[in-house]
Every structure is written in C-alpha cells, then in structure tokens.
Amino acid sequence: MSTWLRDDTEAVACCVCHHEGRPLYDLDPFGVVRCPRCTLVFVSPRLRPEALQRLYEAPQYHQGVYGEEGRFSPAMFLQRQWTNGRLALAERELDRKVFGTRLLEIGAGHGLFLDAARARGYDVNGVELSETAAAHARDTLGLTVHSSQLADAPLEGRFDVICAWDTLEHVPDPVEFWKAIRGLVADDGVVLFSTPYFSSAPSRLLRRRWWTLKPTEHIWQFTPRTHRTVAEQAGMQVTRTLLNPLSKANLTRLDSLVGVARPRER
Ligand SMILES: [Zn+2]
Numbered sequence: 001m002s003t004w005l006r007d008d009t010e011a012v013a014c015c016v017c018h019h020e021g022r023p024l025y026d027l028d029p030f031g032v033v034r035c036p037r038c039t040l041v042f043v044s045p046r047l048r049p050e051a052l053q054r055l056y057e058a059p060q061y062h063q064g065v066y067g068e069e070g071r072f073s074p075a076m077f078l079q080r081q082w083t084n085g086r087l088a089l090a091e092r093e094l095d096r097k098v099f100g101t102r103l104l105e106i107g108a109g110h111g112l113f114l115d116a117a118r119a120r121g122y123d124v125n126g127v128e129l130s131e132t133a134a135a136h137a138r139d140t141l142g143l144t145v146h147s148s149q150l151a152d153a154p155l156e157g158r159f160d161v162i163c164a165w166d167t168l169e170h171v172p173d174p175v176e177f178w179k180a181i182r183g184l185v186a187d188d189g190v191v192l193f194s195t196p197y198f199s200s201a202p203s204r205l206l207r208r209r210w211w212t213l214k215p216t217e218h219i220w221q222f223t224p225r226t227h228r229t230v231a232e233q234a235g236m237q238v239t240r241t242l243l244n245p246l247s248k249a250n251l252t253r254l255d256s257l258v259g260v261a262r263p264r265e266r
Pocket residue numbers: 014015016017018019035036037038039040
C-alpha cells in the first residue's frame with residue numbers, strides 16, 4: 001500500500017459532540033484521538049474522502065479482505081462459523097418466522113452472508129460500495145446487491161433485519177449512518193452489527209501496535225459504551241453486546257464484538 005502524506009489527510013471532530021479529540025497515539029500522518037466529552041475514539045487527521053476512495057478501489061484491498069480462499073481454508077471455515085452464528089442470533093432476536101422476512105446487509109462484500117441468509121428463507125437485499133464485489137454477488141450468486149453509498153441505494157420499504165458486519169468503523173459519520181439505518185428498519189425490526197472494539201484486551205495490551213488499529217480504514221474505534229452513545233443520537237438503542245470469542249457469531253475474535261440494536265420506543 002502506498003505511503004500517505006499529510007496532504008492526503010484532514011482533521012475531523014467527534015460525530016456525536018462535534019468536539020475536537022485529545023491525542024492518544026501519533027501515527028504520522030494520522031492521529032488517534034479521544035473525545036473529551038463522550039469518550040469516542042476516532043482517527044484525526046484521517047484520509048480525505050478522495051484518498052480513501054483510492055484505497056478501497058485498489059484490487060489488493062479486497063483481496064486482503066475477502067481473499068481468493070479455497071472452500072476448506074481456515075479463513076473460510078471461520079467465515080462459515082460467523083455466518084451461521086450470526087444468522088442464529090438474528091433468528092433469536094427476531095423471534096418470529098424467518099420465511100419472507102426482509103433482510104438488508106450493508107457492506108455485503110461478495111455476498112456470502114446474503115447467500116446463506118437467503119438459504120434460510122430471508123428475502124435478501126445488499127448494498128456494497130465496491131463495484132467488483134457487488135458484481136460478483138449479482139452475477140455469481142444471483143443476489144440483489146446495489147453498488148452505491150447507502151443513501152443512494154434504490155431501496156424500498158422497511159427491513160425486518162439489517163446487518164452491518166465490520167462496517168461502522170469505516171463510515172465517514174457513524175451518527176449519520178445510524179440515522180439512515182433508523183429510516184430503513186421496521187419499528188419492530190432488529191439491527192445486527194460487528195466492529196473491532198477499543199477496550200478489548202489486544203487493544204489495551206498492544207496499544208499503538210494493535211493489529212486492528214489500521215488508521216487508514218478504521219476511522220472510528222468504539223467500545224460497548226460509545227456504541228450505545230452513538231446509536232442513541234439516531235433514535236436507536238443497543239440492546240445487546242456480545243464480546244465472547246467462543247460464541248459462534250464472534251468465534252476467535254478477541255478484539256471484536258457483535259451488537260444488537262433496535263429502534264427506541266416512540
Ligand atoms: Zn464526543
């Protein structure tokens with residue numbers, strides 16, 4: 001990956017308080033900072049949108065994320081455990097018959113999760129920024145996956161289940177992202193998400209050497225507490241946070257969590 005210069009970066013404020021952050025780590029040309037009001041950790045300076053677009057368009061990026069892995073590789077084994085665990089979690093949280101229930105995945109990648117959800121009986125839709133990945137999901141798996149920003153996707157009606165796996169830490173503004181989700185989820189629907197978390201043991205122990213810090217891409221670093229704060233700004237309530245690396249939905253992930261959120265009572 002190329003070397004980034006200061007000109008590629010811009011300073012941003014906390015998406016909740018619009019407050020400047022206080023420095024935690026200096027990772028020149030990036031900074032990891034914490035909001036003094038709400039404690040949300042974020043990257044500032046961070047890559048400008050144009051530079052970020054270049055990063056995500058690079059073919060190596062998606063190779064790194066999804067890989068051209070064989071069916072029986074360890075990575076694919078874990079992928080299947082997560083998919084099964086997360087679909088089981090969705091069914092428990094939904095607490096009604098899955099058949100015909102509408103599910104939307106934001107950041108659908110190559111469509112592996114949507115394919116499995118469809119096999120369980122969900123009526124599935126996806127949004128994926130990468131045209132290459134979305135085309136794979138459409139052409140190889142016959143899925144409906146829009147390649148655009150969430151706000152620009154031609155989605156109709158509300159969804160009973162919305163999933164965003166390892167996505168929230170990448171979006172330009174998580175409060176805006178949650179607001180868009182709030183507009184798409186049914187009043188009795190459920191949102192499932194996963195992200196790395198800053199209060200995890202690897203993050204605390206390894207500090208600036210934590211492998212998941214990745215300041216180019218992971219521009220917001222949450223904790224269970226700041227997830228609640230951010231979601232509340234958009235009328236959503238985080239009702240469950242799963243940290244256990246032994247649970248199937250989060251298997252082996254020492255530094256990531258799976259969360260469940262619902263619209264707040266109006
Ligand atoms: Zn804040």
